[in-house]
Amino acid sequence: MVVKDSQPFSVVEDEGFRAFVNKLDATYVFPTRQPLKAMVAAKYAKAKEEAKACVLKANAVSLTADMLTSINMDAYLAVTCHFLNDSNELKTIVLGVQHFPQAHTAAHLAAAKAAIIEEWGIRHKVTCLVTTAANNMIAAGRELNLKHGVCIAHTINLMVKKALDQIHGLQELRNRARKVVNRFRCSTTAKVCYIIQVQLGQPTLKLMKEVEMRWNSTFLMFERMYGEREPLSAAMSSLQTDVTPLTSAEFAVVEECLGMLSPYNEAIVELSTEKKVSASKIIPLMKMLDYTIGEQISHKKSNHGQGAC
Missing domain, CATH: 3.30.420 (Nucleotidyltransferase; domain 5)
Structure with missing residues (x-):
């Protein structure tokens, strides 16, 4: 329990924990902090020897x-x-x-x-x-x-993050989205959004927060906001707040960003699995990314003219 749940050794001295265990077995003799620490150290030594073998x-x-x-x-x-x-x-x-x-x-x-x-x-x-x-x-x-x-996954992360940081208009949109997320994650008014989700028959999902060092957190933030745009917009219209909600035009930009970023996110997830030899996936994944992004660019050019990107 201490190892799996990251509990402190002092848990054996907590009044509530001792009362709970006593209800289960009144004859159980609790170890003190030091013997418990020694027990964990012994299990660690045994596990390490098995791993080394x-x-x-x-x-x-x-x-x-x-x-x-x-x-x-x-x-x-x-x-x-x-x-x-x-x-x-x-x-x-x-x-x-x-x-x-x-x-x-x-x-x-x-x-x-x-x-x-x-x-x-x-x-x-x-x-x-x-x-x-x-x-x-x-x-x-x-x-x-x-x-x-x-690490190819790290290289993809650096590449996508650099690209995102260089798009000025997207930076402003990310800042706006972060403010909306912070408003709901740091306030009890988020309950309004959850109530609307229930009324719309949708699962009650929390908004995702962007982390500066991880571009895929930008993808996850946009993905969750876009999926919850209806209850989110309805909730914000009923709240007294100085945070401006995203417009339909901005959500259209978010949708376009998701389409561009989704292949990279899928590649990162695939490369992060532990039960398969990831090196064997690199060439197929790079070919698939190249093909998918090329198809997206060609489609946008054919629909919107040569100025599209």
Whole structure:
């Protein structure tokens, strides 16, 4: 329970939790915080040994690595191992998520990754290291003398985000949409929208919030707003607010954006699955994206003239 639900060790001292367990079994003797911590540490050690034995059976492995930032702005290095087991099933095991307080230089990254590789005994089994296209990540791969690959999903994300950020009119529309979302997500008046959804026979869905660093959050925000445009417009017309709702013309722009972004979102989702070898999908996905976007552009030109884009 502590591991799966991310509960603190102090849960065993909470009055309500103790009363609940006591109702189930009055004879149960609660461990204190320290014995519980030792129990979790023992389970971790056992799980790690089982994972290490599984990895050591593999003939070859590939690694993915990325830098993560906690809500407290602490940096962590995550390294994950991918391989095929004896039954040719794709397995994924997290080798480590380590606190990384030092500077994110290639030398420091290479040293941390080398230590994880040695700890798991896979130095001569690593066939490829996949990271973002950041210079320090690429240089770290060279220092480790490993074949390096750039994450195609990350590359697509950077490409689409850069394109979105360069469209001035779309920036204004995104700002307007964010204000509408914030008005409903941070206020009890959102209930009005949910009531209207029920009256229209629609599921009660919350609006999605855009996250600055992830372009697909823009897609998800637009997708949800467009799907809920009727109850949203009805709710805003009945509220006292200085937030201006999107017009029908602006929703038409949103619809067009969704059509352009949808193939990229589907490609990202497909590349993010863990149970299939994603490298084998790259060429077909790139061909499909090229074909789909080309068809969309040709269709718009034929309908609206050569000035359309």
